[in-house]
Amino acid sequence: MGQRVPHPQTQTKMKLRLKSIVLPLADFALEVDVELSRQVTAIFGPSGAGKTSLLDLIAGLRRATSALIQLGETILTDTAGKVDLPPRCRHIGYVPQDLALFPHLSVRRNLLYGHKPEAETNSLFRFEHVVRVLEINSLLDRGVGNLSGGERQRVALARALLCSPRLLLLDEPLSNLDARLKNQILPFLQRIRSEFPIPILYVTHNADEVSVLSDEVVRLEAGRIVERESSG
Numbered sequence: 001m002g003q004r005v006p007h008p009q010t011q012t013k014m015k016l017r018l019k020s021i022v023l024p025l026a027d028f029a030l031e032v033d034v035e036l037s038r039q040v041t042a043i044f045g046p047s048g049a050g051k052t053s054l055l056d057l058i059a060g061l062r063r064a065t066s067a068l069i070q071l072g073e074t075i076l077t078d079t080a081g082k083v084d085l086p087p088r089c090r091h092i093g094y095v096p097q098d099l100a101l102f103p104h105l106s107v108r109r110n111l112l113y114g115h116k117p118e119a120e121t122n123s124l125f126r127f128e129h130v131v132r133v134l135e136i137n138s139l140l141d142r143g144v145g146n147l148s149g150g151e152r153q154r155v156a157l158a159r160a161l162l163c164s165p166r167l168l169l170l171d172e173p174l175s176n177l178d179a180r181l182k183n184q185i186l187p188f189l190q191r192i193r194s195e196f197p198i199p200i201l202y203v204t205h206n207a208d209e210v211s212v213l214s215d216e217v218v219r220l221e222a223g224r225i226v227e228r229e230s231s232g
Contacts, residue, residue, distance in 0.1 A: 013037045013038075013039075013199075014037070014071065014072045014166065014167075014198075014199050015035055015036070015037045015070075015071075015072065016035070016036045016037070016058075016069075016070070016071055016167065016199060016201075017035050017068065017069065017070040017071075018032050018033065018034050018035070018036070018054075018058070018067075018068075018069055019033055019035075019067075019068040019069075019070075020033060020066050020067065020068055021033065021054070021057065021064055021066065021067045021068075021069075022064055022065045022066040022067070023050075023053060023057060023062065023064040023065060023067075023223075024065060025050060025053060025223060027048075027222075028050075028222045028223045029223055030050040030053050030054060030057075030064075030223040030224075031223055031224055032054060032220075032223075032224070032225060033225075034218065034225060034228070036199070036201075036216070036218070037199075038199075038214075038215035038216040038230075039193065039197070039198075039199055039200065039215055040193055040199075040200045040202055040213055040214045040215050040216075041199070041200070041201050041202065041214060041215065041216045041217075041218060042202045042203075042204060042209070042210045042213070042214035042216070042217045042218070042231070043055075043201055043202065043203045043204075043218050043220055044204060044205065044207075044210055044217050044218065044219050044220070045205060045219055045220040045221050046205055046221065047205060049220045049221050049222060049223065050220055050222070050223040051171075051203040051220055052096075052097070052171055052203065054220070055094070055169045055171055055201065055203060057069065057077070058076070058092065058167070058169060058201070059087055059090065059092050059094045059169060060076065060077070060084070060085060060086060060087040060090050060092075061087060063084065064077070064079060065079070066079050066080075067079050068080070071090075071092075071166060071167055072166065074166075076090050088114075090167075091163070091164065091165055091166040091167070092163075092165050092166065092167045092168075092169060093160030093161055093163050093165030093167070093168045093169065094160060094168075094169045094171075095156045095157055095160045095168075095169070095170050095171065095173055096171050097171050097172050097175060097176070099152055099153065099155075099156040100156070101144045101152060101155060101156055101159070102144065103143075103144050103145055105143075105144065106140070106141060106142065106143055106144070107136065107139045107140050107141070107142055107143075107144060107147070107155050108140040108141060110144060110155060110159055111127070111130075111131070111140075111155065111158055111159050111162055112127075112162075113159065114159070114162065114163045115127065115162040115163065116163065116164050122164065124195075124196060124197075125161060125162060125164040125196075127162065130158050130161045130162055131158060133158075133161075133188075133191055133192070133195050134154045134155075134157055134158045134161075134188060135154070135188075136151070136154050136155060136158055139151055139154075139155065148181075149176065149177050149178075149181055150177065150181040150184050150185055153173060153174075153177065153181075153185055154185070154188060156173075157170075157173070157188065157189075157192065161192070161196060165198060166198060166199075167198060167199050167200075167201070168192075168196070168198055168199070168200045168201070169200075169201050169203075170189075170200060170201070170202045170203065171203045172203050172204055172205070173185070173189065173202075174186070174204070174206070174209060175204075175205075175206075186209070186212060186213075189213055190212070190213065193213060202214060210231060211231060214231045215230065215231060216228070216229070216230050216231060217229050217230075217231045
């Protein structure tokens with residue numbers, strides 16, 4: 001794999017506080033209390049450990065019994081203070097495992113869904129820049145149903161970036177790809193890491209992905225953090 005190249009703006013760190021998180025699940029309760037400030041944090045652990053549920057809470061797609069979720073100076077969720085920002089107001093880009101692309105829309109219209117016009121004044125998240133970074137210009141007029149697995153993954157990544165996120169959530173983005181496609185997509189994930197100076201939470205159960213992409217690893221088992229270590 002290529003060496004990671006830091007973006008000059010990655011010196012600006014944004015802290016993500018996940019305090020007093022309690023969310024009952026089928027077999028256990030997700031209980032998390034941690035502060036994260038590295039650019040790429042891998043949420044690592046076996047299937048069913050609560051990793052996706054944690055991302056859903058941060059994105060505002062689930063409600064916890066107890067939670068304080070704060071990104072920088074912005075409180076996203078505070079159950080004690082009755083704060084619960086809707087997902088569209090959280091400025092979070094989310095790529096779920098199923099990608100959630102609209103099959104009836106073209107690639108271009110998928111990308112423009114949620115794209116903020118003001119983003120065009122920010123060179124970082126301009127449409128042309130994101131499309132160039134993910135190398136999907138030739139796909140813009142195609143239907144989503146006519147894309148390969150790797151192409152769909154790149155479109156989903158681009159759509160998440162085009163909402164001008166302050167935080168990017170990636171839920172096992174390589175899990176549905178074979179080894180060949182994984183090797184094709186990994187360089188694009190490295191490129192996102194270097195081109196866009198925003199914090200990223202990267203959910204995976206693959207140790208190789210952790211070593212290539214992350215600065216820090218938080219290991220989750222049965223809903224609890226059992227280990228935390230620097231990986232970069």
